[in-house]
Amino acid sequence: MTADAPLPARPATLEDVAAVAGVSRATVSRVINGATTVDPALRRMVEEAVDATGYVPNRAARSLVTRRTDSVALVVSERERRPVSEPFIGRMFSDPYFGRVVSGLLEVLRPAGIQLVLMLADDQSSRDQLLSYLRHGHVDGVVLISSHADDPLPGLLHDTRLPAVLAGEPRRPTPLTYVEADQRAGAQLAAEHLVSLGRRRIGTVSGPQDMPAGQARLTGFLDALSAHGIRDVTAVEGDFTHTGGAAAMKRLLEDRADLDAVFIASDLMALGALPVLLRAGKEIPDDIALVGFDDSSAATACDPPLTTVRQPVEEMSAEMARLLLKQIGSPGEPVPSAIFHPTLVRRRSA
Incomplete structure (x- = not known):
């Protein structure tokens, strides 16, 4: 770099945002970390200052403060060695149901700044890897699609104490929130x-x-x-x-x-x-x-x-995301399950 070459602009800091907004550094930190007790007018001032300065939060540092990863897992659990006509992964991506589930989840999660991580569990090895991943705090919560009645994963998931929502009512007694169509x-x-x-x-x-x-x-x-x-x-x-x-x-x-x-x-x-x-x-x-x-x-x-x-899969999935975010935001508070009612759509086959 020559002596007269311009120095690269340094990244904006919390202090820069505070100076532009005319508030304290602590107020800026509370807004960025999602505190709900900040006055709405102050929140708007801070958000405008963030835009003006181009401030980008340090997600790693933020997670140390909030103890959150801003990501949730979509776990698809399948029976081991089911005698079906298509392999598990191929069947999953060819079935319109899964795309509709993801669409409904993202409708709620993306505006909240939450990333979705897809994880598969179709044998004991993948189930063990999944539980290890969850217990090490890599995600803030789990949406579980479980395909068979005797799946042990809902119970194991409850034991992790992570916020979780099931797609469908569990057939084994498990105190987990679920969203189901009748x-x-x-x-x-x-x-x-x-x-x-x-x-x-x-x-x-x-x-x-x-x-x-x-x-x-x-x-x-x-x-x-x-x-x-x-x-x-x-x-x-x-x-x-x-x-x-x-x-x-x-x-x-x-x-x-x-x-x-x-x-x-x-x-x-x-x-x-x-x-x-x-x-x-x-x-x-x-x-x-x-x-x-x-x-x-x-x-x-x-x-x-x-x-x-x-069955309104997109609406059901969006509700699963909302219920999961409620659990994440209010640990320990009960979150009720939801049941949706199907309707008949008449076309030309009957």
């Missing part, structure tokens, strides 16, 4: 709709019966049909995947060729099942009325577009 009620909507169309020879491709959502959708559907005197219902278990839906639909037609209606427990499975029906010479909805579940992008990718039960 799965049984959603499946009942599908059954009532098919009955209202005059359909009586009804079958279903269920979700996996070791998954709470798969169990609830099947029992809700069968109970609603039984209330109408329809008890001869052929059910074939699927796996919530596109290719699994195609295979299950083929088996269902082999078992019951005279079907006039089918409830498929996820839109993604319905998208796989639809070509099987068309190749079998079935007109939709004239020969077979078809109802799915989720109201995901797969429903509108079907031809004809799929009548389906909508």
